[in-house]
Amino acid sequence: MLYEISEKVIKLENEGKKIIKFNLGDPDQPTPPEVIEAAYEAMKKGKTKYSSAAGEKNLRETLAEIHGVSADNIVITAGSKWAIFASMYLLLKKGENVIVPTPHWTAYDLTAKSFGAEIKILRTELESDWKVDFEKLQKLIDDKTRLIILNNPNNPTSKVMDEKTVEKITNIADEKGITILSDEVYADISFVKTKSVLDISPNHLIVKSFSKTFAMTGWRLGYAIANKELVEKIVKLNQITLTNVPAFIQEGALKALELRHEIIRKIREEYRRRADMACKLLSKTSLKFSKPEAPFYLFPKKEGLDSEKFAFDLLDKGVAIAPGTSFGNYREHFRLALTAPNDEVEQGLKIIAEAFK
Amino acid sequence: MLYEISEKVIKLENEGKKIIKFNLGDPDQPTPPEVIEAAYEAMKKGKTKYSSAAGEKNLRETLAEIHGVSADNIVITAGSKWAIFASMYLLLKKGENVIVPTPHWTAYDLTAKSFGAEIKILRTELESDWKVDFEKLQKLIDDKTRLIILNNPNNPTSKVMDEKTVEKITNIADEKGITILSDEVYADISFVKTKSVLDISPNHLIVKSFSKTFAMTGWRLGYAIANKELVEKIVKLNQITLTNVPAFIQEGALKALELRHEIIRKIREEYRRRADMACKLLSKTSLKFSKPEAPFYLFPKKEGLDSEKFAFDLLDKGVAIAPGTSFGNYREHFRLALTAPNDEVEQGLKIIAEAFK
Numbered sequence: 079m080l081y082e083i084s085e086k087v088i089k090l091e092n093e094g095k096k097i098i099k100f101n102l103g104d105p106d107q108p109t110p111p112e113v114i115e116a117a118y119e120a121m122k123k124g125k126t127k128y129s130s131a132a133g134e135k136n137l138r139e140t141l142a143e144i145h146g147v148s149a150d151n152i153v154i155t156a157g158s159k160w161a162i163f164a165s166m167y168l169l170l171k172k173g174e175n176v177i178v179p180t181p182h183w184t185a186y187d188l189t190a191k192s193f194g195a196e197i198k199i200l201r202t203e204l205e206s207d208w209k210v211d212f213e214k215l216q217k218l219i220d221d222k223t224r225l226i227i228l229n230n231p232n233n234p235t236s237k238v239m240d241e242k243t244v245e246k247i248t249n250i251a252d253e254k255g256i257t258i259l260s261d262e263v264y265a266d267i268s269f270v271k272t273k274s275v276l277d278i279s280p281n282h283l284i285v286k287s288f289s290k291t292f293a294m295t296g297w298r299l300g301y302a303i304a305n306k307e308l309v310e311k312i313v314k315l316n317q318i319t320l321t322n323v324p325a326f327i328q329e330g331a332l333k334a335l336e337l338r339h340e341i342i343r344k345i346r347e348e349y350r351r352r353a354d355m356a357c358k359l360l361s362k363t364s365l366k367f368s369k370p371e372a373p374f375y376l377f378p379k380k381e382g383l384d385s386e387k388f389a390f391d392l393l394d395k396g397v398a399i400a401p402g403t404s405f406g407n408y409r410e411h412f413r414l415a416l417t418a419p420n421d422e423v424e425q426g427l428k429i430i431a432e433a434f435k
Numbered sequence: 436m437l438y439e440i441s442e443k444v445i446k447l448e449n450e451g452k453k454i455i456k457f458n459l460g461d462p463d464q465p466t467p468p469e470v471i472e473a474a475y476e477a478m479k480k481g482k483t484k485y486s487s488a489a490g491e492k493n494l495r496e497t498l499a500e501i502h503g504v505s506a507d508n509i510v511i512t513a514g515s516k517w518a519i520f521a522s523m524y525l526l527l528k529k530g531e532n533v534i535v536p537t538p539h540w541t542a543y544d545l546t547a548k549s550f551g552a553e554i555k556i557l558r559t560e561l562e563s564d565w566k567v568d569f570e571k572l573q574k575l576i577d578d579k580t581r582l583i584i585l586n587n588p589n590n591p592t593s594k595v596m597d598e599k600t601v602e603k604i605t606n607i608a609d610e611k612g613i614t615i616l617s618d619e620v621y622a623d624i625s626f627v628k629t630k631s632v633l634d635i636s637p638n639h640l641i642v643k644s645f646s647k648t649f650a651m652t653g654w655r656l657g658y659a660i661a662n663k664e665l666v667e668k669i670v671k672l673n674q675i676t677l678t679n680v681p682a683f684i685q686e687g688a689l690k691a692l693e694l695r696h697e698i699i700r701k702i703r704e705e706y707r708r709r710a711d712m713a714c715k716l717l718s719k720t721s722l723k724f725s726k727p728e729a730p731f732y733l734f735p736k737k738e739g740l741d742s743e744k745f746a747f748d749l750l751d752k753g754v755a756i757a758p759g760t761s762f763g764n765y766r767e768h769f770r771l772a773l774t775a776p777n778d779e780v781e782q783g784l785k786i787i788a789e790a791f792k
Contacts, residue, residue: 163676
């Protein structure tokens with residue numbers, strides 16, 4: 079459904095129609111110019127050849143220092159999506175299963191299905207502030223359960239799990255010998271402190287990305303933090319699939335890390351401002367939602383809403399959103415990504431508010 | 436073994452030793468500066484966002500025109516290796532098999548094994564000029580055979596299949612309803628005309644790359660040409676794995692295609708000159724080999740040679756090669772990639788010639 083909306087947006091734009099795009103989590107900010115210059119310099123210096131399937135040494139070392147791990151625990155991947163696919167591919171076989179709290183990002187589901195693994199859904203609800211029910215989690219675990227996927231902060235709710243929840247789930251996973259795949263791609267820019275699974279137990283796999291933090295979505299650059307054995311397996315899979323992430327892209331990333339405090343401060347402030355504006359505008363409507371604790375999303379609910387129909391109706395009014403059904407069984411919800419330029423964000427929110435006044 | 440040699444090379448270089456690297460097919464020429472400038476301009480124009488999982492429209496259209504197909508038949512991939520992995524992943528299941536003439540590139544084997552598919556080896560020999568035995572091929576085919584992988588021109592022999600052989604194999608595959616995965620990444624720079632499977636039958640899958648043709652190995656850019664159904668399947672796999680190849684890299688590729696006649700002429704001439712030099716120097720030794728018909732490789736044989744031992748001995752003399760065992764059961768062979776700078780190529784060849792005089 080997410081892809082159908084995207085395609086219709088492209089079609090409408092090609093017809094000359096102006097669309098405010100709240101449907102994709104692609105920041106409207108450009109990649110910082112310093113990052114572009116660093117990548118360009120690297121190209122000119124000949125960093126255009128085959129390179130390590132594990133990633134460039136200096137980038138792995140810098141990331142290791144930031145996360146307090148060894149460089150052997152880091153593997154550079156073509157976006158966090160590749161880290162997720164690779165680890166699911168390596169850890170999950172046909173007939174086995176993975177537990178995913180919902181609402182959830184579409185790709186987990188499609189990836190598991192692509193090699194015949196089962197997704198077990200652990201539903202969370204707006205009404206209970208998206209809290210995970212630990213008893214339900216424990217009941218879902220069986221002898222075919224290999225993975226639990228956490229997405230913290232969460233896409234589409236922008237909810238950050240409280241520390242105790244992260245600890246409790248990690249403890250359950252450790253007890254049962256199940257690996258957590260913790261997708262923490264929004265953690266570095268979240269508005270509230272986000273507890274990483276990495277700080278609790280060394281048994282699990284953390285996935286991070288340069289996409290959201292540094293407005294580098296199209297560059298395809300992410301990484302996984304894991305034990306050496308799993309890192310080596312991902313490196314071997316890289317050798318027969320991607321070979322390497324372009325070394326000049328990794329030089330750009332190194333520059334991004336050098337400037338990270340400034341870049342992150344700016345991007346976080348911008349998205350906090352937008353989230354506040356959205357909360358203010360939408361609180362005057364009949365929509366219910368939890369206050370975003372991270373960029374970029376809101377996941378409002380309206381009782382009785384058919385969000386698929388609403389998404390297409392709203393497109394006619396020039397605003398694209400993602401229906402809740404793209405994130406599990408959440409037909410009454412829809413997702414707003416506040417990643418359009420500032421003036422469009424306000425204009426788009428007003429059109430939505432009008433529909434629910 | 437290929438990776439062990441590479442690692443030892445890196446170790447020796449870190450110790451300050453000078454190594455002439457004939458072990459990897461990575462051209463010593465830099466990426467053409469026009470390509471780098473085009474990529475840089477695209478970055479500055481904001482082509483740094485999520486883009487199509489099928490590839491950029493203008494690049495697909497240009498490639499379609501070059502190959503006389505529709506843009507719907509083209510999917511851009513992160514290197515030809517990804518096109519190969521993706522199509523094997525989609526077409527080959529556990530318990531099924533793929534037929535591969537040997538000597539063969541390592542990755543086919545590792546990829547098939549990574550999801551439990553069987554590789555059936557169709558051995559070819561230097562003594563019969565690397566010709567495929569059609570009867571043997573037909574006997575290898577069973578009801579679990581889903582793919583035949585051709586690599587034409589071949590790595591490691593640099594042999595180009597004659598037209599009749601390509602036609603005959605394609606006809607056999609068509610009769611039996613088996614897909615050919617034709618890896619033609621060296622075809623655009625081969626010294627002799629190379630018949631493409633694409634020109635014989637529309638049922639198969641052609642894999643191409645910018646790596647060798649345009650000295651763009653580290654950029655990770657290739658493409659597959661196939662029927663629309665298979666292209667769509669690869670696009671869907673891209674959506675859950677890589678999302679897209681960076682759009683600015685595709686802009687660089689577009690510039691490379693614009694300048695392709697000049698770039699290809701230069702690279703072909705250079706490698707023909709090197710191949711001639713190698714043939715001349717090595718013909719005075721006890722080594723037997725077929726004359727290269729494409730860049731970059733020679734695959735000489737010495738009866739009784741243990742090429743793994745030889746590879747390590749030669750490393751002590753400052754020259755890195757790949758033992759024949761990296762390409763199948765070819766212990767008496769070794770592979771030379773003439774991708775070192777010109778003066779090193781001559782020096783390295785002389786050291787090898789000395790060992791077999």
